[in-house]
Amino acid sequence: MIKDSIIEVKNVTFEYSNSEKTKTVIENFSLNIVRGSFTVILGHNGSGKSTLAKLLNGLYKPDSGDVLVDGINTKDEKYELEVKRRVGMVFQNPDNQLLASVVEEDVAFGPENLGLSPQEIRNRVDSSLKAVDMYDFRKNAPHHLSGGQKQRIAIAGIIAMEPECIVLDEPTAMLDPKGRKEIIKTIEKLNKEKNITVILITHFMEEAQNADRVIVMNDGAVYADDTPINVFSDAQMLKNVGLDVPQTTELLLSLKNSGFNVDTKNISIEETADTILKAFHSEGI
Amino acid sequence: MLKDITFGQYFDTKSIVHSLDPRIKILLLILQIVFIFITKNIYALLLAFLFVLLSVIFTKVPIKIYLKNFKAILPIIIFTALINLFYTNEGKELFGFWKLTLTTGGIYKAFYFALRIVLLIAISSVLTYTTTPNDLTDAIERLLSPLKILGLKNAVHTLAMMMTIALRFIPTLVEETQKIMNAQKARGADFENGRLKEKINALIPILIPLLISSVRRAYELAEAMECRCYSVNGDRQRMKILKCSAKDLFAFLFCLIFCLGIAILNYLF
């Protein structure tokens, strides 16, 4: 076991088959996730990223190879529930993850399944709702909440199980910009303050800006694996796999092609503005 | 149209009835229904009326809301009353008309049976207006828990889980139906005009998308539940502890006094 990795994916192959054909979604895939890190997985639809997510907590079992969570093999039936507790999962559609008509009862669902004492469940529900800033809504009905609020309830339901790691499979795809910001803020906070390992699957570039590591997936394999800044400034690579190039990178690249002397390795708005200023200063203007 | 479905409505007026243990409320409701049914005379029924009226007042839910309830079942009440009015041949004959005769006994019975239906509905509303659907489900599961000893543990638990999920998804599905209807209308579908057969055919573009999306929802929900460590055979704990308090004992005694009263009045007259 490599020291300090929470999840180890070792030479995993996963096939999806129906009556007509068998399709290999993930092939000979290996990956280590460092404890406490914030990893973003990018890729277009069908690149295998959702399948990978479901392999990480044992919802899917590899056809060959192994997935280890804290050293426990996800194939080990004895630890089935323990693996799912340690690696929590949040899905795309917030409506289809909530099952109770009262917010706090929904958040309690996970801890109730763990067989904790009523008092302990109560404590965890309260602290989880506070962590996602939804405590004031604990008595509300989910269908009266906005998409972003529902998704935060879903996250609270997961952290109430006190997982080591959370995998979020396109949690913002169905949300408006406001809801998206709420979710990303919440995830970043959980990573920093509670030291929960985060694996965020998305195709929104701006959500990956503050990650420790960005993995680009294509055809069930790792296409790029680097820091956000290195991934985002590689416009050609992003275009190859059908992903968007961040607007700031696109702007700086266009300027460079028009003869400006700019460093294209910048992603934030502030840095981009500074880079343009610097280019003008260096021209002596 | 679809929004008018108000089954299981809950009014949070924070009354003493709200704070009772839902298990006690269900048991007392059953007790009341039995006693309203066994009233043998108008005196016993009037006592039951007094009890129901007091219960209604204790809920602090406006009487108007209870009355609204009766609007929907008014035809049934009238029908029951009319049948009794004209098909009872007791007491003094007031007047005859064609094959129908109106007697004092008829008036008495019409009033008696109509009042009984009203009371049954009102006392049931007291329960649903003051108890959230979740609490009801929860209470039913716990009341049925003795069945677990008979090896029906999973059945009781699964039933309760199904009710919880159904309650959660009713508003979602109502909304979705409306959305699909509008989308098909935008494609020229017509749900209002045409013969019965055409109208039935017009439902297909609504029902199929609704069915498919429900299956998808069910599948996704099942995966999400699995990810939250749910297993049918697991030993689930509950966050909420239901405890009977002095209030519940008081409610029970209050109810018992009335039941006793009804029994005595039944015996006396």
Added chain:
Amino acid sequence: MQPILEVKNLTHTYDESTPFSFDAVNDVSFSVFQGEIIGIIGHTGSGKSTLVQHLNGLIKPSSGKILYNGTDIWEKPKEIKKIRSEIGLVFQYPEYQLFEETVYKDIAFGPKNMGLDGEELDKRIRDICSLLEINNEYLDKSPFDLSGGEKRRIAIAGVMAMNPKVIIFDEPIAGLDPIGRKSVIKMIEDYRKRYNATVIIISHNMEDMAQLADKLLVMNKGKLIKFDTVANVFGDDQTLKSIGLNVPIVTKVFSNLKEKGFPVSKKIFTIEDAVSYLLELKERGEHFA
């Protein structure tokens, strides 16, 4: 010139005469001319979706009027079906309304409801599919065997097959990945070019709006806040900020430059504008630092 669509003092009140009543759309007036692309922006719950469902007569206004080519669409309530075929509406996540056994039949649903059949119907479907680059091999497949992005394309084609003169999209790219997004935007552009159609799009993606739209309509809490050219709407970033809406990232970069003392005298919201503006500055070589 007469506008193709004219909205006059439109108000829609939900749950009228109850304590929960609120105005989802509040006294909104605007005109759209033939061939324009109008973008509608605003938060979830700002009344955008309610507004567009009035435009093709799915919802009746509580007060106010919608004129199509100068005639009130509710003048003859029996003919509202005809209005719905001339003013098409593509709902959010339209793939959830697919129901037929084959893609062909599903695309045919709209035109059939309009009374088309036989060869005319077949030609209509083939035409729209060739315009939208939907391969013939797809037509006999079940729509449920397609990927999410493909389903979306088929659902949109189903509305376009009715050949509406005005076509409205409620967040057509929501939930799609970049490839899916580009293909849907291309469909919209192709359709508009071929039929010189008028297009109204609700979207949260400001970059796409900057690229696509001629004018933007800003909604907030049921009210029309601003209806103007893209340049003027994005130029007034104070208004957008005050209601919590975004501007394109390029515009944000230039606001930041301005704060740092850089002379930004133009409203910039696309990368092309930005590059040509900076080149112009550089060539002039003015001193400003």
